[in-house]
Amino acid sequence: MYLNRFTIFHVSDVDGYVFNTNNIAANLSAGLTENSEKITYENVKVSDTIYQSGKKHYIGEEEKKQVNIEYPIVSEDTSSVYVLNDTGKFVDQNFIKETTYKNTILTDGYLYNGVNLERASDEKYYFLELSNGIFVNLVELNVKRAGGNNIIPVNSFIYFEQSFLRYYSLENKQYVYHEMPNISDSTKTLVGEEEYTYYDLLIFLEVISPKEDKIEEVIEEIELEPEKPQVINPSTTTPNQGLVGGETPSGGHIVEEEYVKPVVTLENTRTGVYSFGGDLSIYDPTSRIYKTPTLEYKYKGIVYMRSSFNKAARVERIVKVKFISGVRSASSP
Numbered sequence: 131m132y133l134n135r136f137t138i139f140h141v142s143d144v145d146g147y148v149f150n151t152n153n154i155a156a157n158l159s160a161g162l163t164e165n166s167e168k169i170t171y172e173n174v175k176v177s178d179t180i181y182q183s184g185k186k187h188y189i190g191e192e193e194k195k196q197v198n199i200e201y202p203i204v205s206e207d208t209s210s211v212y213v214l215n216d217t218g219k220f221v222d223q224n225f226i227k228e229t230t231y232k233n234t235i236l237t238d239g240y241l242y243n244g245v246n247l248e249r250a251s252d253e254k255y256y257f258l259e260l261s262n263g264i265f266v267n268l269v270e271l272n273v274k275r276a277g278g279n280n281i282i283p284v285n286s287f288i289y290f291e292q293s294f295l296r297y298y299s300l301e302n303k304q305y306v307y308h309e310m311p312n313i314s315d316s317t318k319t320l321v322g323e324e325e326y327t328y329y330d331l332l333i334f335l336e337v338i339s340p341k342e343d344k345i346e347e348v349i350e351e352i353e354l355e356p357e358k359p360q361v362i363n364p365s366t367t368t369p370n371q372g373l374v375g376g377e378t379p380s381g382g383h384i385v386e387e388e389y390v391k392p393v394v395t396l397e398n399t400r401t402g403v404y405s406f407g408g409d410l411s412i413y414d415p416t417s418r419i420y421k422t423p424t425l426e427y428k429y430k431g432i433v434y435m436r437s438s439f440n441k442a443a444r445v446e447r448i449v450k451v452k453f454i455s456g457v458r459s460a461s462s463p
Contacts, residue, residue: 136194139182140214140233142203143244147171147300148180148189149201154305155262158289158296162307169298169305174203180214200260201287202236208285208300210237211258211266212244221257221265223324225334230258239268239322256321257335264289265335269322273310280310290337292329390415 150170157166172189174180180197181188188194200218202211213234219227220241233244236258241250258266264287271282273295282288286299294311315329332338392414 136181136183136188138179139187139199140180142174142176142178142180142212143235144203144205144210144212145173145175146203146205146212148174148197148203150195150197152198152200152262154201154287154298155260155264155289157307158264158287158298161296161309171305172197200262202258202266204285204300206303208283210235211268211285213258217261219259220255221259221335223254223256223322225256227259227336236268254322259335267321270320272320273313273328274318274320275310275313290332290335292332292338 148171150172151167153167153169157169160166172195174189178189179191180199181194187197187199189197199214202213204211213230213236214232216229216231218230220230220236221227223239234250235242235244235247236255239254239256241253241255242248243250255268257268260266266285267282267288268284270284271288273280273282282297283299286297288295288297292315293313294309295313296307296309298305298307300306313328315327317328319326319328319331321331326334333340392412395411397411
């Protein structure tokens with residue numbers, strides 16, 4: 131006789147919805163027909179447990195129903211999504227993609243660690259890309275077609291294609307299917323507060339490849355010699371100098387700005403049973419760092435939390451890694 135062995139995988143911090151199957155992706159990619167499978171989802175409450183048995187996941191104490199952790203938990207008010215796996219991508223406001231990690235929360239486009247509810251990054255995120263090609267919009271989308279504005283609510287499930295899109299959004303506690311056909315390349319699309327053409331948005335999301343004429347333009351731009359940063363040294367000017375050689379109209383000499391490599395170090399690290407600390411220093415005299423330095427806390431290669439710092443600081447974090455029935459989980463006291 132074979133007995134299922136269930137171990138604790140995740141304990142919910144929110145009232146919301148968890149999904150049973152991959153029918154959302156199937157219906158959005160193929161289009162909804164009378165033969166389409168109905169999407170199913172379960173209500174989840176604070177402190178409800180998601181269990182793991184082998185590679186499958188379940189919810190329920192008496193009757194265990196299978197759930198698909200490829201999809202995040204969506205809060206009941208749709209304000210937040212809770213990421214359960216590390217197979218998707220966070221897509222930031224510059225359309226740079228980062229691999230997701232478990233037990234993270236996305237609210238208003240910002241990323242938080244589930245273990246302590248601290249901000250994990252200073253970046254603003256526009257989308258959560260699932261491994262099945264579906265996108266969750268972390269900010270409101272407004273597709274401005276000829277018939278008027280078409281607003282897609284925050285944390286909907288979206289399937290993008292070149293001339294159309296389909297999506298499921300939560301309405302009156304039910305997920306409703308929508309289609310938006312006949313979208314032209316030039317259709318203005320508002321992502322949060324930033325406007326793009328629909329074509330550009332699909333390129334940035336890597337849904338489609340650029341057309342040939344667009345590729346040529348990009349190649350030309352890449353081949354251009356970048357301008358070297360220059361500064362004017364006023365100490366070498368004289369009141370009536372003429373414009374000769376390396377001088378400016380105001381008489382200052384043009385000199386190349388010296389490149390100084392930025393350095394970020396973490397020193398004097400110290401660890402306790404449930405804590406980690408250290409002294410973080412950031413040396414960047416010429417302002418070369420354009421993204422906030424981020425520390426990742428890992429256990430056996432698994433990311434449990436992140437912390438971002440925009441200036442030198444003393445790092446003190448409480449991190450408790452515990453074992454429950456052989457399954458690692460992270461929490462903070």
